[in-house]
Amino acid sequence: MTVSGRFTLLVALGVVPIVLLGSSPAVAGGILALWLLLSVGLGVLDLALAGSPRAVRLERSLPTRVRLGETLTSLLYITNSGPRRLRALVRDAWQPSAGAGNNRTSLTVPAGERRLVSLPLTPFRRGERRVDRVTIRSYGPLGLWARQATLEAPGRIRVLPPFNARKHLPSRITRLKELDGRTSLLVRGQGTEFDSLREYVRGDDVRSIDWRATARHHDVVVRTWRPERDRRVVIVIDTGRTSAARIDNETRLDTAFEAALLLAALASKAGDRVDMIAFDRRVRGRVQGAQGAELLSRMVDTLAVIDPELLEMDWAGVPAQVRAITSQRALVVLLTSIDAAGASTALLAVLPQLTRRHTVVVASVTDPTTLQATHERADREQVYRAAAAERALLDVARVAAAIRQQGADVVTGPPAELPPRLADHYLALKLAGRL
């Protein structure tokens, strides 16, 4: 139960008769008492005539998925099953990060009828956003007093990672096709596979002429090549505590998701099989054996609900996880962070196990503010800051050198750059036939 602003105003209006008619304290006191009695009496009458906020049926209609940054509409149908008209203020209690804005709607539902409350939602955080309750405040016909009840009406939407890096996909696919031999430019590399023989046309690389076939056909014949296909790519995403760090208003984990999605999209276009696990001390998410469009949808679905855990990454468990996915030679991409030497000891310890069987790429986000800090040396504070930044960069460089020494590749970049750089590195490996 509650009162409205109108009731407050009604009580306040009592000052008029008190001032006009209250000549003596006793008369004025009597008017005060009568006015309060009148106000409360009207309020009680209003309350008795208000429709019950409990006699309400609720239905929801929600899309199940939405990309982060997009807007969806949440539909809530309110059916008044009570005998009286419902003059209601309805609050659809979405979680704050569902981005509901003003979630209060006032509407009138006659007895036995149904009304629609539509609420635009723009979620600003990845993951599963929920709504559990709807609160209805039902005013009486005079709008003085109101009844209020909170009703259960659960609903949920899954907010998927934005995959902003997909803008880099077309150019990478074009370059992939260039590798593929479908265009006039033929690419030869150490690991490319023999595809077919065809007649020489002007512009072909003379080195690709197959002399034995030319002798047999009495015409100049060249060999064509195509990149390897059906290789395995295993993406391991570190969801441990270091992935919670925020760089450029984005956690490392979110950047890792972007990079993983771009790489997976590119690799599945290139005909490779992509598997992914998100891991810290246990597996937080796993996508295995999916192909094509299903791969990406399963990946975003799995990644949507993964948040950084405040746990130390268990690197010793990673080789076993990779072994469980494939026993073949594969490209293993570790999306993690390279910080100080001390923090990367565990990673360095298990790298030989991985590099012995697989091609390993370690991808890490770098902080552009650190790089920026090395240039700002105007005063004492800034010089010390620049020194600390240089020290941090040296640490990263040392760890990166150690990783390279173990036989793995290192790809680093600021949040916006890391996904395309990882994709480029993949293309470079493909070109070199190192998959």
Next chain:
Amino acid sequence: MTTLAGTDAVATTPTLRAAARRSRFWVLAGVGALLVAIAATLLAGAGSGGGTPLAADNAAPAGARALAEVLRQQGVHLTTAKTLDEARTLAAASADPTLFFTDPNGYLSNDQLSTLAGLAPRTVVVAPDFLLLQTLAPSVGFGGVADSFDGPGARCDLPAAIRAGGVAPGGKTLSLPADSAERGCFPSGRGSFAVVEVALPSTELTLVADDGIFSNEEITASGHAALALGLLGASADLIWYQPTLADVAVTGPPSLGELTPGWVTPSILLFAVVFLAAAVWQGRRLGPLVAENLPVIVRASETMEGRARLYARSNARLRALDSLRVATVQRLATRVGLSRLASLDDIVLAVSALTGRDPAEVRFVLVDGVPARDRDLIAQSDLLQDLERAVIDASGLPATAAASAAPPASPPATTTATDTPTAPGRMDL
């Protein structure tokens, strides 16, 4: 599509009845505690010795109910008065009244005291104060406390005093000058008496010095009871007058309360109610708060900032400069075409050859200079940047090394740190 159709939605807000049932224990406990508190207050109030001293209805040790009851039993018509006006009305209604008067708080002014003296034929004043003595009996003074009284008997001709025979020692006394016309009873030497009788034109004034004589506690001691009954029971009507605050004359300008119109106080009350209603209106929440687990937000650069503050707080100038130097040397090594692992001397020589600077000067910048103060540190850092820019200029644009400030056309990927030109004007520091 999530559908909850068919039945009414389940309400999580408890109904009024359910809320009442749930909070029944606490309501009952609160009421019980209130009852206990009220009962305890009442019991404690009954046992305490409060009340007005010498009031006719006060049964506490300081009261005088015992005396009043005995007087009533003896047929004396006792009426109490709280103001001078009441006392005057009662006196006017009676044929032959006796006035009992005590005023420990000194409420009455000397005009009122003069009026008092004319009310009844007999007036008994207990514990007179200075103002009363000045007004009605100027020759009577205060006599101090009597340790003992002289001999048996009242030693005066007041009938009630003669019948009483004596009063208990230890009470206050009044003093009379040796040649005064007033009579004193129960002398205690040096001209001080327990009871003084003053004959005024309008009344027979009896001053009883000590208020203990009439009190419940001491009325039975010595001859107190006989003295009190003799003085107060002289006539059929007794007016028991004890002044209250209502007797105090109102002086000065009218108070704020008298000046305000009648509607002001009710209006203030009304606005208190409006305030309450507005508090409920604005304070009632539209349903419970929604909980959400939020991720931890840690800025990745915090470790770097923390290390910078550690350097600054401990004045680790050389260590800070070393970090800057190692980074610069590595970048310079790549820039002049040496490996990252090249020896420092080689790099110094290569850099000096490229820029045309003195090797000793380059070596001072890259290795030898020790900053003694923070100013030196900043200067050294500037020199490092200066040198690095010179190397970039020299290596990036070898043909026109003199032409400065043009950024290198296509820097190698490993030297991204040096791509951004430093801000001009910064060298002033």
